[in-house]
Amino acid sequence: MSLPDFRSTITLPVQWSEQDLFGHVNNVVYFRWFESSRIKYLEQIGLPDLMTRERIGPILAAIGCNYRRQLTYPDTVEIGSRITRLGRTSFTMVNAIWSQRQQTIAADGESTIVVFDYNSQKPTPIPDAIRTTIELFEASNKK
Amino acid sequence: MSLPDFRSTITLPVQWSEQDLFGHVNNVVYFRWFESSRIKYLEQIGLPDLMTRERIGPILAAIGCNYRRQLTYPDTVEIGSRITRLGRTSFTMVNAIWSQRQQTIAADGESTIVVFDYNSQKPTPIPDAIRTTIELFEASNKK
Amino acid sequence: MSLPDFRSTITLPVQWSEQDLFGHVNNVVYFRWFESSRIKYLEQIGLPDLMTRERIGPILAAIGCNYRRQLTYPDTVEIGSRITRLGRTSFTMVNAIWSQRQQTIAADGESTIVVFDYNSQKPTPIPDAIRTTIELFEASNKK
Amino acid sequence: MSLPDFRSTITLPVQWSEQDLFGHVNNVVYFRWFESSRIKYLEQIGLPDLMTRERIGPILAAIGCNYRRQLTYPDTVEIGSRITRLGRTSFTMVNAIWSQRQQTIAADGESTIVVFDYNSQKPTPIPDAIRTTIELFEASNKK
Numbered sequence: 001m002s003l004p005d006f007r008s009t010i011t012l013p014v015q016w017s018e019q020d021l022f023g024h025v026n027n028v029v030y031f032r033w034f035e036s037s038r039i040k041y042l043e044q045i046g047l048p049d050l051m052t053r054e055r056i057g058p059i060l061a062a063i064g065c066n067y068r069r070q071l072t073y074p075d076t077v078e079i080g081s082r083i084t085r086l087g088r089t090s091f092t093m094v095n096a097i098w099s100q101r102q103q104t105i106a107a108d109g110e111s112t113i114v115v116f117d118y119n120s121q122k123p124t125p126i127p128d129a130i131r132t133t134i135e136l137f138e139a140s141n142k143k
Numbered sequence: 144m145s146l147p148d149f150r151s152t153i154t155l156p157v158q159w160s161e162q163d164l165f166g167h168v169n170n171v172v173y174f175r176w177f178e179s180s181r182i183k184y185l186e187q188i189g190l191p192d193l194m195t196r197e198r199i200g201p202i203l204a205a206i207g208c209n210y211r212r213q214l215t216y217p218d219t220v221e222i223g224s225r226i227t228r229l230g231r232t233s234f235t236m237v238n239a240i241w242s243q244r245q246q247t248i249a250a251d252g253e254s255t256i257v258v259f260d261y262n263s264q265k266p267t268p269i270p271d272a273i274r275t276t277i278e279l280f281e282a283s284n285k286k
Numbered sequence: 287m288s289l290p291d292f293r294s295t296i297t298l299p300v301q302w303s304e305q306d307l308f309g310h311v312n313n314v315v316y317f318r319w320f321e322s323s324r325i326k327y328l329e330q331i332g333l334p335d336l337m338t339r340e341r342i343g344p345i346l347a348a349i350g351c352n353y354r355r356q357l358t359y360p361d362t363v364e365i366g367s368r369i370t371r372l373g374r375t376s377f378t379m380v381n382a383i384w385s386q387r388q389q390t391i392a393a394d395g396e397s398t399i400v401v402f403d404y405n406s407q408k409p410t411p412i413p414d415a416i417r418t419t420i421e422l423f424e425a426s427n428k429k
Numbered sequence: 430m431s432l433p434d435f436r437s438t439i440t441l442p443v444q445w446s447e448q449d450l451f452g453h454v455n456n457v458v459y460f461r462w463f464e465s466s467r468i469k470y471l472e473q474i475g476l477p478d479l480m481t482r483e484r485i486g487p488i489l490a491a492i493g494c495n496y497r498r499q500l501t502y503p504d505t506v507e508i509g510s511r512i513t514r515l516g517r518t519s520f521t522m523v524n525a526i527w528s529q530r531q532q533t534i535a536a537d538g539e540s541t542i543v544v545f546d547y548n549s550q551k552p553t554p555i556p557d558a559i560r561t562t563i564e565l566f567e568a569s570n571k572k
Binding site: 016017019020021023026028 | 445446448449450452455457
């Protein structure tokens with residue numbers, strides 16, 4: 001079993017050092033995992049190339065996490081990302097973390113990502129090519 | 144100038160290494176700062192002593208952050224915590240990050256913290272002494 | 287190809303966030319990788335059990351790293367640990383980091399680890415059972 | 430009291446999250462502190478400007494740390510850097526960490542830093558202006 005309904009996932013081992021004095025994975029680590037999954041997703045839709053070519057890239061406007069299970073070392077987590085809303089200049093991404101040991105979702109969260117023109121220093125409409133890529137990507141077979 | 148309306152704050156220098164490839168402080172660092180400020184607050188109201196004595200302690204149920212300004216090295220940030228809601232077994236904490244260089248709030252966020260009995264592994268009512276301490280602490284003079 | 291001559295290795299993907307403003311994996315990350323590999327090794331020889339049972343555990347006395355190649359995201363690294371010297375109360379561990387993308391050793395280093403009695407707060411002789419386990423473990427077939 | 434014999438120092442509070450499951454500051458954190466101090470030193474001698482102007486900058490070739498005292502939260506540490514050897518294309522930096530609570534040196538270490546020409550991708554002689562600045566800087570009054 002693993003994360004259902006996520007077209008893009010990454011798998012990472014929990015590191016011993018990711019635990020804090022409470023004996024479970026520290027709350028901040030979950031955001032590092034969200035980030036690694038988010039970057040993988042954005043690579044899959046070609047956003048970094050656009051950043052390199054035209055200096056249009058993602059900026060995180062807001063992010064949150066709901067902690068549902070404590071995690072401990074050793075474990076392996078699968079982190080999923082999917083885009084659930086496409087606005088004019090921003091989109092919403094949903095993340096979830098699956099614990100292989102507990103066979104359940106350990107945390108989930110949502111973020112708002114703005115497409116930003118680093119030349120004009122202003123939000124810019126999501127380019128049509130990116131919009132279409134996201135729609136096709138999300139519509140393709142999930143696991 | 145600094146963070147108004149926060150009874151509990153900590154001050155930290157931005158580290159060079161806290162910047163990521165985008166050239167600004169990485170989004171995850173804000174949650175580390177929230178945590179350092181939160182722990183300082185909880186110390187001020189005596190929650191860690193309760194943890195040591197009776198194994199009753201805080202567990203983070205949810206946290207979020209709104210990014211309002213990009214931060215860069217060098218800068219010094221002031222991070223504030225205050226409790227805005229006291230429920231039966233949980234409370235709400237608000238955090239804010241002040242940039243000394245930009246003289247403005249760079250980010251803010253909210254978290255839900257559950258008071259947890261580690262013996263029974265269940266949420267437990269906020270002890271009266273802690274509840275009163277929080278009320279008095281929040282009512283005392285702000286900066 | 288991978289790390290030769292190491293009986294104990296772990297494999298980790300490079301995270302995007304492990305890069306710093308210079309555009310390569312930050313120097314501090316290598317020590318995190320050494321640690322994750324070291325803990326895996328110590329688990330394999332049963333040191334954590336001894337820690338739990340008799341409060342005898344490892345303490346790092348010194349560690350160093352030689353940086354031989356710059357690493358960048360994406361890549362996968364294999365980190366090896368082996369014990370090259372068994373003293374009376376301490377031992378020497380050698381670590382190496384293999385880059386799958388560059389097919390070469392990106393860094394290596396050496397550390398001195400003391401076996402510490404947390405009851406008496408003093409170094410203590412390496413228990414015979416641990417000593418024998420290490421010797422057998424190191425003598426068994428390498429990859 | 431504080432770190433003697435260091436012309437360049439920074440002061441940082443120990444963060445709660447910098448402790449690991451052993452209940453003391455994690456070994457990796459010391460290298461983060463060395464880095465923050467090293468960057469401050471290099472700023473003081475003007476190396477980052479040279480990086481921006483001519484793409485000549487520092488690369489860490491090797492670094493080590495000797496752990497002399499366990500550190501715990503709360504504490505404040507002072508981290509010092511000084512250059513003890515100027516070679517043709519590299520120099521040696523010594524670091525030390527002072528614990529305000531224990532009033533003693535908690536760790537020290539040494540690193541080899543190469544001056545690197547990012548255009549030719551080769552080590553390059555330390556520019557005369559930088560060499561003189563370092564000599565004057567180190568000769569000026571210590572604390």
